[in-house]
Amino acid sequence: MAPKDDDFVFTIDDDDVVSDDGGAEDLQEIAKLAGKGQKRKHTEDPDLHVLPKGAPSKKAKKEKKKGKKGKEVSPEPEEEPEMIQPGEDVEGNDDIASDFEFAVGDIDTGVVDDFDGWGLSAEKQEEAAARTSTAVDIDEIIDRRRNKKTNAAKRAKEEAGESDPEEEADFTGFGEDDELLADDGFGMGAGSDSESEAEEEDDDEEDEKASDGEADASEDEDAADDSDAASVASETVHPDDVQQSEDEEMSDKEDAEEAKKAAAFFAPEEEEPVKKGKKGAKSIGSFQSMSLSRPILRGLAAVGFTEPTPIQMKTIPIAVAGRDLVGGAETGSGKTAAFLIPIFERLLYRPKKVPTTRVAILMPTRELAVQCFNVATKIASFTDITFAQMVGGFSMREQEAVLRTRPDVVIATPGRFIDHMTNSASFQVEHLEILVLDEADRMLEEGFESQLNEILTTIPKSRQTMLFSATMTSSVDKLVRIGMDKPVRLMVDAKKQTVKGLTQEFIRLRLGKEDRRLAYLMYLCEKIYTERVIIFFRQKKEAHRVRVVFALCGMKASELHGNMSQEQRIQAVESFRSGTSQYLLATDVASRGLDIKNVATVINYEAPQSHEIYLHRVGRTARAGRSGRACTLAAEPDRKIVKQAVKTSREQGAKVVSRQVPAEETDKWIQKIKDLEDEIEEVLKEEKEERVLSITERDLKRGENLINHEDEIKSRPKRTWFESEKEKAAEREKGAQALNNTAGGSIKKKQKLSHKDKKKLEAKDDRTEGKQWKKGKADRGMTTAKSKEKAAHIKAKTKKAVHGKRKA
Numbered sequence: 001m002a003p004k005d006d007d008f009v010f011t012i013d014d015d016d017v018v019s020d021d022g023g024a025e026d027l028q029e030i031a032k033l034a035g036k037g038q039k040r041k042h043t044e045d046p047d048l049h050v051l052p053k054g055a056p057s058k059k060a061k062k063e064k065k066k067g068k069k070g071k072e073v074s075p076e077p078e079e080e081p082e083m084i085q086p087g088e089d090v091e092g093n094d095d096i097a098s099d100f101e102f103a104v105g106d107i108d109t110g111v112v113d114d115f116d117g118w119g120l121s122a123e124k125q126e127e128a129a130a131r132t133s134t135a136v137d138i139d140e141i142i143d144r145r146r147n148k149k150t151n152a153a154k155r156a157k158e159e160a161g162e163s164d165p166e167e168e169a170d171f172t173g174f175g176e177d178d179e180l181l182a183d184d185g186f187g188m189g190a191g192s193d194s195e196s197e198a199e200e201e202d203d204d205e206e207d208e209k210a211s212d213g214e215a216d217a218s219e220d221e222d223a224a225d226d227s228d229a230a231s232v233a234s235e236t237v238h239p240d241d242v243q244q245s246e247d248e249e250m251s252d253k254e255d256a257e258e259a260k261k262a263a264a265f266f267a268p269e270e271e272e273p274v275k276k277g278k279k280g281a282k283s284i285g286s287f288q289s290m291s292l293s294r295p296i297l298r299g300l301a302a303v304g305f306t307e308p309t310p311i312q313m314k315t316i317p318i319a320v321a322g323r324d325l326v327g328g329a330e331t332g333s334g335k336t337a338a339f340l341i342p343i344f345e346r347l348l349y350r351p352k353k354v355p356t357t358r359v360a361i362l363m364p365t366r367e368l369a370v371q372c373f374n375v376a377t378k379i380a381s382f383t384d385i386t387f388a389q390m391v392g393g394f395s396m397r398e399q400e401a402v403l404r405t406r407p408d409v410v411i412a413t414p415g416r417f418i419d420h421m422t423n424s425a426s427f428q429v430e431h432l433e434i435l436v437l438d439e440a441d442r443m444l445e446e447g448f449e450s451q452l453n454e455i456l457t458t459i460p461k462s463r464q465t466m467l468f469s470a471t472m473t474s475s476v477d478k479l480v481r482i483g484m485d486k487p488v489r490l491m492v493d494a495k496k497q498t499v500k501g502l503t504q505e506f507i508r509l510r511l512g513k514e515d516r517r518l519a520y521l522m523y524l525c526e527k528i529y530t531e532r533v534i535i536f537f538r539q540k541k542e543a544h545r546v547r548v549v550f551a552l553c554g555m556k557a558s559e560l561h562g563n564m565s566q567e568q569r570i571q572a573v574e575s576f577r578s579g580t581s582q583y584l585l586a587t588d589v590a591s592r593g594l595d596i597k598n599v600a601t602v603i604n605y606e607a608p609q610s611h612e613i614y615l616h617r618v619g620r621t622a623r624a625g626r627s628g629r630a631c632t633l634a635a636e637p638d639r640k641i642v643k644q645a646v647k648t649s650r651e652q653g654a655k656v657v658s659r660q661v662p663a664e665e666t667d668k669w670i671q672k673i674k675d676l677e678d679e680i681e682e683v684l685k686e687e688k689e690e691r692v693l694s695i696t697e698r699d700l701k702r703g704e705n706l707i708n709h710e711d712e713i714k715s716r717p718k719r720t721w722f723e724s725e726k727e728k729a730a731e732r733e734k735g736a737q738a739l740n741n742t743a744g745g746s747i748k749k750k751q752k753l754s755h756k757d758k759k760k761l762e763a764k765d766d767r768t769e770g771k772q773w774k775k776g777k778a779d780r781g782m783t784t785a786k787s788k789e790k791a792a793h794i795k796a797k798t799k800k801a802v803h804g805k806r807k808a
């Protein structure tokens with residue numbers, strides 16, 4: 001997990017990768033814009049060496065015939081009868097015939113050619129830009145510093161009576177531009193100059209053996225050229241490998257046990273129905289033949305979905321019938337629509353007299369929930385289905401207002417879902433009929449455990465439950481606690497987890513050369529992967545530092561991690577999505593589910609700590625049938641992960657290559673980064689100071705607000721939480737550990753608190769957090785005086801700080 005560091009300034013108490021309970025309540029609604037991704041050419045590159053291919057993956061399993069009977073839904077109170085299955089006659093729904101055929105293209109739906117889940121209106125983007133204008137901006141700091149230096153240089157020259165040629169006005173002071181802008185290949189691919197080959201010569205014996213071993217083991221002729229890459233995932237016995245084979249033996253035994261449990265837990269496979277179109281004809285890939293309703297077909301046409309993807313083909317008929325299911329398919333294969341379409345189809349037949357919230361879709365990160373909301377509203381744009389997005393980091397009150405209208409579907413992060421469940425009278429969960437857990441394996445991990453328990457024990461048991469992920473857990477024990485009813489397991493190409501169009505590349509960082517990591521990255525981003533690149537980091541601090549390096553080198557980058565406010569996070573994704581910045585420097589908060597069009601390359605600055613996370617990260621490119629590239633900088637400790645990735649790719653016949661970075665390029669960047677060290681520190685320092693200043697200003701505003709709107713603030717109903725602050729922090733910690741696979745040993749299971757204990761804890765939290773609404777009138781009077789005093793103090797402090805800064 002990412003270690004905390006005092007030097008790294010936290011922007012807001014919005015802590016980490018997991019969605020949370022709310023963060024800054026004053027933040028406003030989401031702002032997004034439609035932007036066009038830029039196409040990128042993959043140049044054939046002499047640094048590359050193709051690793052030998054393995055056997056191609058086997059064909060997907062054929063679906064078998066299955067009963068079509070839907071699951072029974074819970075009895076409902078009189079005024080809110082249960083959802084009616086498609087096909088049943090419903091009063092008032094005569095206009096929607098479920099079996100009519102709709103020819104896509106017949107109707108002018110205003111098809112969005114380049115539909116993107118993130119796209120919303122441009123005006124919202126402007127709003128966001130206006131709101132984030134107070135945030136500290138690295139580019140601004142760097143520009144300011146550049147101008148300062150330029151002016152100082154000018155003044156010095158004027159004083160010395162020298163002329164002032166125009167080029168000198170562009171002097172950046174951050175290293176020589178000619179190095180950055182040189183447009184030749186710098187000897188790229190000139191074998192003898194490449195760092196890896198130079199190193200190869202004085203390599204130790206062990207490494208030579210490693211390469212030989214690989215060449216022998218492989219029947220592929222190219223193997224001999226791949227010594228560097230091959231040694232990354234060499235067959236030579238290594239302590240890790242011994243451990244791995246022991247692990248494999250163990251897992252064989254476990255597999256047999258799991259298979260037994262699975263047979264008892266899941267519905268028998270033959271129950272899966274063969275999709276039949278009209279008149280019993282077997283459907284071959286069309287939404288029309290699934291008997292979907294007209295408004296849904298129009299919505300699908302509007303977003304440009306003409307044919308279902310394999311997971312959609314499998315899922316839709318079963319989910320429409322109300323069955324519980326567990327779905328798995330590779331990244332970018334259309335799982336979102338696979339659960340949205342059947343949900344909408346079912347909702348079209350709902351009784352409409354009394355608005356009721358019937359569907360909850362839970363996502364592990366805020367960005368994913370926002371993205372799902374956008375996709376959902378677009379697909380459902382020709383229906384009367386209503387939505388609410390309940391995402392941490394945005395205004396509770398605005399969300400409450402939407403919930404009061406009883407939207408049909410809520411799309412939420414678990415923390416905010418519970419917050420509304422507990423604190424918003426307008427949100428009622430007792431009539432929920434469908435629950436979806438997207439990225440379900442993540443949601444079942446530590447960190448979401450208690451939140452999920454809280455939700456599952458509160459919502460009706462008789463719901464339909466659907467679970468989806470690209471790396472769906474096979475652990476039945478984990479699934480059991482979700483409380484599903486004989487779920488159908490739908491795995492599309494279960495063995496094939498990496499996508500077809502993906503080329504995976506590995507760069508070896510030899511022992512003792514780890515300090516070259518950043519130089520490698522800079523070379524790659526300057527020369528090889530120059531557009532639409534997502535770079536994954538393990539630590540927020542490192543991502544931020546590298547962002548400064550990028551900015552100093554004139555490379556437009558955004559960063560995305562849990563230390564940013566929600567607005568900044570949205571803004572970062574938008575900026576990358578629209579092409580304003582070409583590089584997105586992210587932690588694993590962005591590794592799952594983010595669907596950004598035309599991401600050309602994913603770079604793993606450090607290999608992730610689990611194969612699952614690797615799959616999710618690299619799955620940000622090569623989505624929906626496109627091609628893409630993933631490049632991993634792999635050091636010795638990453639051996640196991642790399643080996644697993646290479647093995648899986650080979651089994652699937654996927655393209656795996658190794659890259660060698662020219663030594664002179666690395667040396668150039670090492671020197672350049674060294675030259676920039678002072679500047680980087682200065683920028684970070686300045687940023688820290690500015691942030692302190694803006695926090696002081698924010699506190700000042702809060703103090704003023706407290707004075708001006710005291711009565712209103714205190715009259716607000718008390719918010720409660722099912723976990724104390726301490727428990728929440730522990731939960732977040734567990735989440736981060738689970739995400740990074742670093743949870744060591746057994747973590748104590750959270751004991752369920754009695755109602756009385758919960759109340760006690762809440763009361764204690766209120767006291768420790770200094771919540772005011774429990775105090776008497778006299779106390780409040782005192783508090784007002786204190787607040788005024790505090791506000792005056794902050795004001796004076798801010799003035800002093802601003803004055804001092806201006807002076808400086």
Ligand SMILES: Nc1ncnc2c1ncn2[C@@H]1O[C@H](COP(=O)(O)OP(=O)(O)OP(=O)(O)O)[C@@H](O)[C@H]1O
Nearest residue numbers: 305307308309331332333334335336470593595624
């Ligand atoms: N039937 C379809 N026809 C064309 N494009 C589709 C279809 N279904 C989904 N897509 C597109 O495929 C892309 C990936 O879809 P989606 O984000 O649902 O993938 P996913 O399987 O959930 O991926 P991940 O595992 O990374 O979350 C999206 O851009 C979506 O618009």
